[in-house]
Amino acid sequence: MIKLHHLNASRSIRILWLLEEIGQPYELIIYRRDATTHLAPQSLKTIHPLGKSPVIELDGKVIAESGAIVELLIKKFAPQLAPDELSAEYSDYLQWLHFAESSAMLPFLLKVFNQYESKCGTSLKFLDSYAEIEFVKVFAYLNDHLDGKTFLVGERLTGADFMLGFVVQSALQMLKCDSKYPHIKSYIENLESLSSYQKAMRIEASE
Structure with missing residues (x-):
């Protein structure tokens, strides 16, 4: 199953939305920003050294960068969300x-x-x-x-x-x-x- 490490008010909303559109089962692990600094909690660094979100776990790998995650999830689970690679689009x-x-x-x-x-x-x-x-x-x-x-x-x-x-x-x-x-x-x-x-x-x- 896909695990999404999701930080509130972050780029991670892209992946949460995409997963809801795809309808693929996933586990959501939630992190909250620090109320004073508005930065991500240190606990995210235990998942990925950059300590940022989104991060997903898929097929035994930890994957960061929302653009890469979007491309990967679409190719694997929802090819209808991208034009055919041989098309003009x-x-x-x-x-x-x-x-x-x-x-x-x-x-x-x-x-x-x-x-x-x-x-x-x-x-x-x-x-x-x-x-x-x-x-x-x-x-x-x-x-x-x-x-x-x-x-x-x-x-x-x-x-x-x-x-x-x-x-x-x-x-x-x-x-x-x-x-x-x-x-x-x-x-x-x-x-x-x-x-x-x-x-x-x-x-x-x-x-």
């Missing part, structure tokens, strides 16, 4: 699958960290400007891509949506910029309407 799928942790995540995190630093009185120069330019570039590009679309690739749910949903929902919510990106907002609302997503959110809320 497959390269688009791979690009959007990895877009979440490459192009999209960095400017989002920089903007969030910059907000924290500014509140503490730190004078930001290069990083503040860089984060804003990159964020607008990346999210405007994504917003344009999603114009008239329900999902990222081929008008059906794929692994790319599991990867990107967490990033864009967190970004629009934390940075309060949903009015600037209406197509991303509609995309998020569609993902939130899925029963597997709602089930994962209920599990997350009940931890």
Whole structure:
């Protein structure tokens, strides 16, 4: 059976949602962030040296990195959530699958960290400007891509949506910029309407 080591308010929600969509039996081991530092507990380091989540145990192996976990679980248990590797859509799928942790995540995190630093009185120069330019570039590009679309690739749910949903929902919510990106907002609302997503959110809320 799959074991998911799940940290609240983390990228691990991607895997929890994916497992609910797949319908594959799994064991959920829950970890809570430290109330003061908001960091993961030290107990996660007994599972993987990085002490981060998500981590799964599958077939006697401990596997980290949400992108790798998504690809592995889909290939093994839910090939319908990815285009055929010989199809024209497959390269688009791979690009959007990895877009979440490459192009999209960095400017989002920089903007969030910059907000924290500014509140503490730190004078930001290069990083503040860089984060804003990159964020607008990346999210405007994504917003344009999603114009008239329900999902990222081929008008059906794929692994790319599991990867990107967490990033864009967190970004629009934390940075309060949903009015600037209406197509991303509609995309998020569609993902939130899925029963597997709602089930994962209920599990997350009940931890």
